[in-house]
Amino acid sequence: MRSPFKSSNSAIAQAGRKHRRTARLPLRSPTVAAWLFAAVFTILVLLVVGGATRLTTSGLSITEWKPISGIIPPGSDAAWAMEFANYKKIPQYTQLNPHMTVAQFKSIYWWEWSHRLIARLLGVVYLLPFVFFWLMSEIPARIFWRSWVAIGLVAFQGLVGWLMVASGLSKRVFVAPEMLMFHLGMAFLLLGWTLWTGLEAGEGEARHRGAPFKWRLAAGIIAGLVYLQCLLGALVAGNQAGLVYNDWPMMNGSFVPYTDWGQGIGMVLFHDQGVVQFMHRMNAYLLWTLAVFFAFLVSRRAQDSGLQLLAWAVAGTATLQATLGIATLYTQVNFWLALAHQLTAGLLLTLSLILAWSIFRAERAFRRSGFS
Template sequence: MISFLSSDRSKPVAIWLFVVAAMVLAMVIVGGATRLTDSGLSITEWKPVTGALPPLSEADWQAEFDLYKQIPQYSQLNAGMTMAEFQTIYWWEWSHRLLGRLVGLVFFVPFAWFAIRRQLPRRLFLRLGGIFLLGGLQGAVGWWMVASGLTHRVSVAPERLMVHLGLAFALLGLVMWTAFDAWAGTARQTLPSPWGRRAAALLGLIYLQVLLGALVAGNDAGLIYNDWPLMNGALIPDDYLGANLWATLAHSQGAVQFNHRIVAYLLTGAALAMGFFAWRSTYLARESKLLAVAVAAAVGLQAILGVVTLVMRAPVGLSIAHQLAAALVLMLAVAFAWRVRRV
């Protein structure tokens, strides 16, 4: 029988969850680097347990290399690759998967420990269980994504990359929100104001932009239309329309980049307006005002970084920084949305 903490708050639980959030953030960054270095297809089998060990002998390495040689990415893009080159991309993917396993352990073991020692607030138990299940689902989604690039493609399907990255950002936000709840306990009062809805809408817009960014990454759309603010001299790219609606929204390089740009303009305007009106509000607490301004500043800087990354044709360093900044924007927006609902 599970025992619970009599209090509705626990700072040790909150600190543990902040550590988990930091590890999820690291997963996002390592995952981005894995994609940008075209390393994600280097491990062609899903071995949740035994895959934690890397190849330990020359024969093991050769066996892994032989499996990689059977997929289209090798024959069409990397034919003639040396063993040393293969090991470089292999280590990126192996590190990404190992970090995922570590995140699972760092979540589950303290979760069980806190429950046994009655240090787990009752109201957070089901939510934490849901987060654990979502984390397990993320591992399955990651393999589902990789599998899309092992037969008829040289890279993973953009829509599956979008699901994988979207779930990672959702987990990051859920863990952060739960950590705040564990630290502060139940709110003494829920604010009956429009600020909660506004903050939630801004958070939703940020999340949409993350998903659109994943489609840009999955389609390598950052490598074309590298002028700004126009796209090859036009407002709307000539190749915007695909064969059908799904082909347009998910697979047209022109469409996914255009959509990402338009939502970026909308998001930047909304965040700046939110920060301005929040700062002038006589209703919000100072902490909420500062968080609103921080979100606005982070979104503005992210927009600038996005433009620079685009015109530089998405170099690895800038692309990783852009993905990191997106995660930081989301974390600030979660903090703001959480704070404005409390007094």
């Protein structure tokens, strides 16, 4: 008969070994934090290139998904002719670009190829340093699973990107707006997850509750509204809604655009150009108002100049983003303004998350605050 004491001793020994392995791991790692911040920077670059790819209508120029062999671009006239022949089979060519030449095709192909190349590079930026830091026992224990989640999100984002492209290859001249929203939303989710994990890795585990709950809730709501604004912006872009209702603050002379609700609520909310632009505007007004009001409260009631600066940085970036949005409308989606608008969205989300994280970590800054 097996002795229960042996099983107990074995379990205790195993637990001890696990504890010793965990004890050898650092509580914080500025090096791991730097790696994750580099990944955030790469995501921002990818967002800009992705925005340029969309604005130049280049996203459907590569009609196949080849995760490995697709790294190598066409190297001969015959290879270019084959790629162009594949593009000629989709509705975007037959309906929008029937007179396109091979030279013109190459210009849109390189944008999409660059976008996919940087996406592959992003996978390398996540995976290789993770393996290295793992082998070197450099990753704090509480950061380890979060890093795995980030790597999983990168892989899933690649699949979502292809599904988005596939949505525009048969019955559409552009990708489905909801798929563009899904793809961009995943990119911003990955950015936020990576940024928060990097901040945690650099500072170590919190030893206190942070700021009072109402302050944390307010900061979280602002970051959530920024994320929602990014999703709504993707719907505007996917429906080419920036090309209509190019007046402001009215929409073709009315505050609320005409809407045919007979299309069905799902069709209206995801595909009606007036409605998606109206939702984008309304959320922008709410976000800007709360960001400025919150910065005012923080500057008056927080005894931390760093938090005050961050709060006003969020409010200022929200103001810049709104201004860029209006200018993009007035110019009927000028390329550079639209690109700046997308980049500023990423910067605004980054700043709002840093502010939220800092308030979640603030221990004494609000102790004499009336907002508690």
